[in-house]
Amino acid sequence: MIDNQKLGLELRINIAEQTLTMYQQGIEVCRYAISTAQNGIGSLQDSGCTPLGAHIIAQKIGGSQPINSVFVGRVPTGEIYSAMLEEEYPERDWILSRILWLAGLEEGNNQGSNGQGNCDTYQRYIYIHGTPDNQPMGIPRSHGCVRMRNQDIVELFTQVAEGTPVSIVAD
Template sequence: MRTPTLAELPPIEDIWLEIDTTQQRLRCWRGPKVLHECSISSGAAGIGEREGSGKTPHGWHYIRAAIGGDRPENAVFRGRRWTGEVYSNALAETHPERDWILTRILWLCGLEKGVNRGGQVDSQRRYIYLHGTPADQPMGMAASHGCIRLRNHDLLYIFSLALPGTAVWLHGGRQSFD
């Protein structure tokens, strides 16, 4: 994956997200300044764009939709809709097979045709999200089904800043913007 040029970076006053799958870190930037940094969990199957792979895509994306802003923390989502449930250990014991999508959803759309947009590599059609996860799930290691999992408190902060249209760069290694 190539490093973007300075000309490709979002305007200096804009919020944008950097997701580093090698370091398992998310950084929320305003231009060249990091506003927030946190651990994430990307796809356990590794990095890749292919539909059905369970892998986390790379490249430039944008937030297509922000879902769940009016729901409680730990709200349970299926098919991008609130189930009416709020996650608890008892609920988890009742449904051990579920891949829990909690609190909020930031749905990604690829910007690079043939890389993460269109055909069998389309991030939006693959339903790639940033979303909350139960507190007992690991962070800082690849363990998801392809989405980016965050702790609820980190997701709530990012959700408050990263509105639909926000640029997101997923990559596999720390890069320099100098």
């Protein structure tokens, strides 16, 4: 079991740069190109936006699945993503390989609700997950989640634990 507090691991997602950086005891260990929400920054239910603020990895899903495994409702379908499968299901928002399900830590900002409605990152199903490798990184294209290359999410998944701090910043 990975003990992130002992290792001092934390993740920082920078929306302006479209990067996810892992730090260990404040020192940058690795950096990945990502894709956040096409609709921009926000925390409200059904906004299609990526929420800002302090989060943790609440659940890790899919560790035993092959790379490019397809998930629907956080459950592996048994399918392996391919261009032919994408043609068959063009409406799917592809969630592939691994899921790091985030939970917000800031009441009224990314946890619970506020005067405008539900703003809870966990209840909004905001993840860090794999996406088809033909999708561009470095460009906001998601429906709110943080998309990564499949090889990158598999690598990251092995280095973090549930409870790892994740900060999402605008710049």
